[in-house]
Amino acid sequence: MIKNYEKFASVYDAIMDDLLYDKWTDFSLHHLPKKKDAKLLELACGTGIQSIRFKQAGFDVTGLDLSQDMLDIATKRAKSANLSIPFVQGNMLDLSSIGTFDYVTCYSDSICYMQDEVEVGDVFKQVYDHLNEGGVFIFDAHSTYQIDEVFPGYSHHENAEDFAMVWDSFEDEAPHSIVHELTFFIQDEDGRFTRYDEVHEERTYEILTYDILLEQAGFKNFKVYSDFEDKEPGEESKRWFFVCEK
Known part of the structure; x- marks a missing residue:
């Protein structure tokens, strides 16, 4: 949560x-x-x-x-x-x-x-x-080109002062579908970083x-x-x- x-x-x-x-x-x-x-x-x-x-x-x-x-x-x-x-x-x-x-x-x-x-x-x-x-x-x-050819194997990392993000995309089972796995590290008010994970599934x-x-x-x-x-x-x-x- x-x-x-x-x-x-x-x-x-x-x-x-x-x-x-x-x-x-x-x-x-x-x-x-x-x-x-x-x-x-x-x-x-x-x-x-x-x-x-x-x-x-x-x-x-x-x-x-x-x-x-x-x-x-x-x-x-x-x-x-x-x-x-x-x-x-x-x-x-x-x-x-x-x-x-x-x-x-x-x-x-x-x-x-x-x-x-x-x-x-x-x-x-x-x-x-x-x-x-x-x-x-x-x-x-x-x-379908974006889902089938561009996204699979896509990886994006981002670093800022108060957050970091890792975004990886993988081919899913259904035709023309993709899974995006996102991991965030967000700085709290006390300065500590908390990890959040999200999975996004898309299909075209x-x-x-x-x-x-x-x-x-x-x-x-x-x-x-x-x-x-x-x-x-x-x-x-x-x-x-x-x-x-x-």
């Missing part, structure tokens, strides 16, 4: 490349229709950095995440930016209590954390049912599988792009972006 999750999450934020949030924001603004006071739901909003970017861009934003600890940090972050953003604890597999929206986003490969394609399809159906007519759903996912699918699941959920019109740009996916594209219209 992580006792000081705020400290732990601040390490996540520290190792996250801020440029990615710029890229997600730019891609979204390019593909979401201009609409005054459009209601936007950010799924898997984490510590709220992207939600704040969307709010500053003029959207009426709601953030949803599974982790209340993450949402507590997001709430503090929004408050210190003098922004009012409702952050809701919930699971994207069940959006029944959250209302409807003009736009829904799900970034940082969060869809890859679903257990299997059944859950991915369930998320798509939930999103479809909670989008207004003409609404847009944008999500990104790791490409062929583009055709995502297409079929989107169609089954009700989406008739969607396009696939790659690596934050308006270009078709290639053999070595690392991140796919799906822009889906209701």
Whole structure:
């Protein structure tokens, strides 16, 4: 059990490349229709950095995440930016209590954390049912190339004054799946370092599988792009972006 999750999450934020949030924001603004006071739901909003970017861009934003600890940090972050953003604890597999929206986003490969394609399809159906007519759903996912060729054997070590991190990735059993093993050493207020271990399992699918699941959920019109740009996916594209219209 992580006792000081705020400290732990601040390490996540520290190792996250801020440029990615710029890229997600730019891609979204390019593909979401201009609409005054459009209601936007950010799924898997984490510590709220992207939600704040969307709010500053003029959207009426709601953030949803599974982790209340993450949402507590997001709430503090929004408050210190003098922004009012409702952050809701919930699971994207069940959006029944959250209302409807003009736009829904799900970034940082969060869809890859679903257990299997059944859950991915369930998320798509939930999103479809909670989008207004003409609404847009944008999500990104790791490409099969990224999962199969880039991640296996990946190792990243980071050292700072108050934390150290070891990140190793291994091929998992299911097709196009990966296990990330993360070990953090975080300095407490008394100067001692405490170890925290986390395991993250991700899985992706062929583009055709995502297409079929989107169609089954009700989406008739969607396009696939790659690596934050308006270009078709290639053999070595690392991140796919799906822009889906209701």
